Amino acid sequence: MRWAGAAGLLAGYAADQVLGDPRRGHPVAVFGSFASSVQQRMYADDRARGAAFTATLVGAAAGLGLAADRVTARQPLARWVVTAVATWAVLGGRSLTREADILHAQLADGDLPAARRQVRNLVGRDPSQLDAQELARATIESVAENTSDAVVAPLMWGAIAGVPGLLGYRAANTLDAMVGHKTPRLRRFGWAAARFDDVLNYLPARVSGALAAALAPAFGARPREVVRVVRRDAGKHPSPNAGVVEAAFAGVLGVRLGGANVYEGEVEDRGTLGDGPPPAVADIHRASRLSSAVGLAAVGLAAAGLAAAGRRARRRA
Template identity: 60%
Template sequence: MTSKWVGRGSPEGLLLGVALDALLGDPRRGHPVAAFGRAASALERRVYADSRARGVVFSAVLVCGAAGLGVVAEKAARGRAARAAVTAVATWAVLGGTSLGREGRRMAHLLENGDLDAARRRLPHLCARDPDGMDEKALARATVESVAENTSDAAVAPLLWGAVAGVPGLLAYRAINTLDAMVGYRDPRYLRFGWASARLDDAANWAPARLTGLLAVACAAPGGRAGRAWRALRRDGAAHPSPNAGRCEAAFAGALGVRLGGVNVYGGRVEERPELGDGRVPETGDIRRAVRLSTAVTLAAAAVAAVGAAALGAAVAASGRRG
């Protein structure tokens, strides 16, 4: 029976992992994702070349290695309680929803106190934009957009993959997302080498981003903005240059009653992003609202993941009995 469950999510483990993330957040030292990043950097130094083929090998080795570690961990866990415990630890290790909320609230606190210099220094913890010269509203918009986009990356996507593929799915997704953050850029060094990591991240986030948008619509309902969030998601979600980020940002824009998008600067490169939503320009007070919405979406995603994992497990068990 144990072998049939390998690679299937544990509903109890996923929910317990979400609770651990809410209580503990990310560890300040010895974070497993940081250890993976150091291993990836070491491998990059050995295999890097201005080549897509080398990038494919780089991504494949690391993602398959992470998934393989998950398979070993699940096979070593015998019994439902052990599987739940292993899943909980893996879920806690890969989730970043609590840390995302903390960063958002920290930015809100700095802007509420008028400390623009400190807010500019803090912004790189959330996104890769150049903060120099940003005023309060620009910083608020950047923070709201980052909270919206990263709700999918930090919480919804790992939970979805954990439900579908268990611990291997959790670890493989976090590996994919981390590699995209490390090498998935369009600069001269990584345009070719990072191509595979960027495309793999796009594929892994396709379903989670759309689920994030739908959950944002659902979670907007108590405030009466569900209809506006749905319209923004349908109308503007595909306008973003990213195949996934626009779905999250558009739904959040509608739910919060703000307008996202505009001019962004990355490493001196200016990009004009399409407008998402039809509300006002975000203000400092909208950051805390975005964080609360992100938390609600994360909890909703945890419920969806647990139900999905339970349904998948029941289907696998029924298939085994018929066989």
């Protein structure tokens, strides 16, 4: 069954790269709509209520995956299909690089108004006053963070916990995006979702950074220098996980990321990551290529891990 799971991860990754996200009826969007309705019923300015909300929805998603695992327990072909479909549903790698490529084209054409509208698909900061350089920085930072959140992390949790890991992780990450904001209304209610997402992404973020460092020579950088940048700069970022991946991308691409961002009228300092100059428009394409390379390495690592576990299980048997 582990071989079926490994093949399912590979097939789901391939489906994401070829098909991307559906424009209508995406399972994650359906889950988000359901979560919004549950939030309306459960909301209170209270951490305990927010924790119950998070546990209920993540538990429901993981429980659905557990049921799928049990139904296909003795059916390798069915397990392969279910794992492939779940993997395709939770990954966002192709959509991420597509958004980055659209922004690259808009900025290359000098169409700042279109790029400012487009970047809202990737970031939560206010883009209304951003110039081409700042839009490039915003895009690369989002590509870096989401390479971990939307590609490496679900693959890792799929390798560790099968379909329940895939669905449970995506549910937790979606709830963090919905309520894990430090706004007056959500500061308490979204606390559990934000902290749980931090826990789930702790290891994937560091694996993402390590994979980026390993791939550095393909981008004209040295792995040792990337590691140095991560060790020095990752802690400057307010996120314990995003800082690792963004610093790694900054080191590989030879650019400087981070700085001041505006969120709902408030300025937040994200620290300075990297030693190079501010990113140029052309660096968006390089970041997109790096994201794709990290994702490919991650699915290979996840599938190889499952296959190795299958071999060990057969030897013990």
